[in-house]
Structure formats: C-alpha cells, structure tokens
Amino acid sequence: MKKALITGANKGIGFETARQLLQHGYFVYLGSRDRQRGEQAAGQLRAEGYSQVEALHLDVTDSTCIAAARQALGQRTAVLDVLINNAGISGGYPQPALETPLHTFREVFNTNVFGAIEVTQAFCDLLRESSAPRIVNVSSGLGSLTLQNDPRWRFYAVKGGVYPASKTALNAYTIALAYELRETHFKVNAVCPGYVDTDFTDHLGDSSPSEAAARVLQAALLGPEGPSGQFFGQEVGTDRNPW
Template sequence: MKTALITGANKSIGFEAAKQLLQQGYYVYLGSRDLQKGAGAVSQLQAEGLTSVEPIEIDVDSAESINAARVTLGQKTQVLDVLINNAGISGGLPQPSLETDISIYKEVFETNFFGAIAVTQAFLDLMKPAAEPRIVNVTSGLGSLTMQTTPTWKYFMVKPTAYVASKAALNAFTIVLAHELRDTAFKVNAVDPGYTATDFNHHSGPGTVPDAAARVVKAATLAQDGPTGQFYSDDNAPETGISPW
C-alpha cells in the first residue's frame, strides 16, 4: 500500500485530497498543526469507511515540529510515496506592496515558502526508497509572473502581494527541485487548485473543493512516464492545464 503525507489536511482542499487518495487505496498520514483537529478530521473519514488514515502533528512553521513529525512517521513506515505541501496562509487582505508591513511578508513566506522547503528536506530521505515518489507543491495561479504581467488576464494585478510573492517563490523552488531530481524516479510539480470556495478566501471562489483536490491528487498519482517540473493551472491555461511560469 502506498503512503502519503499531506500538510494542512484537517480541512478544505487538504482534507478532500486525503479522502480522494484513500479512495484510491493509499494509506494517508493527515498532517495538522493542531493534533486534536487532525484527529477530528480522521474520525470523519473513518466514519465514511476510509480507515487507512491517521493524524500526524506537524506545524510547518516550526523546525522542532517538523523534525518530531519525521521521527514519528519514520517509526510508522520505512517508505513515503507521496508528499503534498498543502499548508498555506493568505496573510489577510488587502496587501498593497508598499503599505503591507514587512512582518506580514515574513509570516506568509514562513508558511508558504520556507515551510514547504523544510518539510521537503526533512522527509526526502523517507521518499527515496519509493518506487514512484511524488512531491506536489500546492501553489496559486497568482504566482505566475507571466500572467501577472498580462493585462488581459482575468486576475491581472490581483494584489495580495505577500501571498503572490510567496507562491512565485514556491514555483521557483519547484523548478529547481525537479531539475535536481530529474535523473531519479521523483516527479515534482506545482499545482494550482484554482480559485476555490473555502474559508481561505471567505468562500468567494467559484470552484469546488472536490475539483480542486482532484487536481492535486492527479499530480500526486502520476504514472512513471508522467511529467516533472510543471506548473498545473486550469485557471491560467484552461485548454492545456499547463501554466506559464
């Protein structure tokens, strides 16, 4: 049975991604900053008959928490097949570039960028023995520099500046990581789940959580001949699904 770890998975897209992976036969370690909330999410899944799941406490802002989660997971499995870096924050709105306090930039980058890197570094050794290891960095279409400089784009110059910058940085990390792992079995991709109605955006998005999670899960379950180093976004490129960086 393949295994997956999803950060920030006690609700919303992360929770739904866990559900869809469970339905495909994966054993899921449901990452949550608050273990009690993680346990509650697991109980919901188990009530639906999806029992191959357990909570893992992991706060991506804390090196101590990440290291503790790595120790815990290493006691439970010798191989991790899928890592989904899903945990993220918006930093609140609005975020004009010159008026947003530097502390907000630092807070958003700590979770959305540095957190994803720290988790990837901590769990990579557990993924190397996997036959088909997959890393999915959950990004945003707003992180596309190409689209943000295209005046005809429907989200042109949407300005949660700290958030946009953190996702652009995460995209850059994805490119480099995919290149460094290009001669291995790893597939490393960035996935924009789309403008989805969640509490992250006060349920303002037109997309649904199941559809958003399905995009993430598709990248997490790529076949051996699947692509790596791609930026998937139906919002940015509805015809091909591959967004420009």
C-alpha cells in the same frame, strides 16, 4: 500499500485530497498544525469507512515539530510515496507592496515557502525509498509572473505584495528541486487548485474542494512517463480565477 503525507490536511483542499487518496487505496497521514483538529479530521474519515488514515501533528513553521513529525512517521513506515505541501496562508488582503508590514511577509513566507522546503527536506529520505516518489506543491496562478504581467488576464488586477510572491518563490523551488532530482524516479510539480470554495477564500470560490483535490491528485498519481518541474493550473489560458 502506498503512503501519502499531506500538510494542512484537517480541512479544505487538504482534507478532500486525503479523502480521494484514500479512495485510491493509499494510507494517508493527515498533517495538521492543530493536533486536536487533525485527530477530529482523521476520525471523520474513519467514520466514513476509511480505516487507513492517521493524524500527524505537523506545524510547518516549527522546526522542532517538523523533526518530531519526521521521527514519528519514521516509526510507522519506512517508505513515503507522496508528499503534498498543501499548508498555506494568505496573509490577509489587501497587501499593498509599500505598506504591508514586514512581519506579514515573514509570516506568509514561513508557511508557504520555508515550511514547504523544510518539510520536503525532512521527509525526502522516506520518499527516496519509494519506487515512484511524488512531491506536489500546492501553488496558485497568482504566483505566475507571466499571468500577473498580462493585462489581458481576467485577474490581472488581483495583486498583492505578499501571497503571490510567496507562491512565485514556491514555484521557483519546485523547478529547482525537480531539476536536482531529474535523474531519479521523482516527479515534482506545482498545482494551482483553482479558486476554491473554502475558508481560505471566505467561501467565495467557484470551484468545489472535490474539484480542487482532483487537480492535485493528477500530479500526485502521475505515471513514470509524467512530467516533472511543471506548473499545472486550470486557469492558464482560461478565465478561471487562479487563487
């Protein structure tokens, strides 16, 4: 049975992605910063009939917690097949580039960039034991420099000094990591799940968590001929909001 770890999985896109991976026969570890909420989320999935799920206390901004989570997971499995770096925060809007406090930049980058990097580095040894390891970094079209600089883009005016920049950095890391692992069986990609109806968007999104999770799964379930180092986003070339 293949195994997957999802960060920020106790609600929203992460939770729905877990449900869909379970439906594909995966054993899923729900990474959650809040231990109790993680256990509640796992309990909800078990109540729905999915037995192959466990909560894993994992705060991506806490190095000690990441190390403890890696040790705990290593005691449960010697192999990890999928890592989905889903945990993320927006930092709140508006985010004027000249006025947003530096501590907001640090807070957002700690979660969206450094957290994803540290988790990837911590769990990469387990991923290397898989015959088809997959890393999916949940990103955003707002991190696309091409789209952000195109006045024809529907959301050209949706600017922010913090959140978009954090996703741009995550995209750059995705490319570098994919290149570094190009001679292996790894597939490393970034995915924009869309403008999703979750707490993250104050439920203003026009896409459901189920639809968003399906987009993430496309990258998580790539076959051996699938691409690596790519950015997948439904909004590219469309009028979708790339949150």
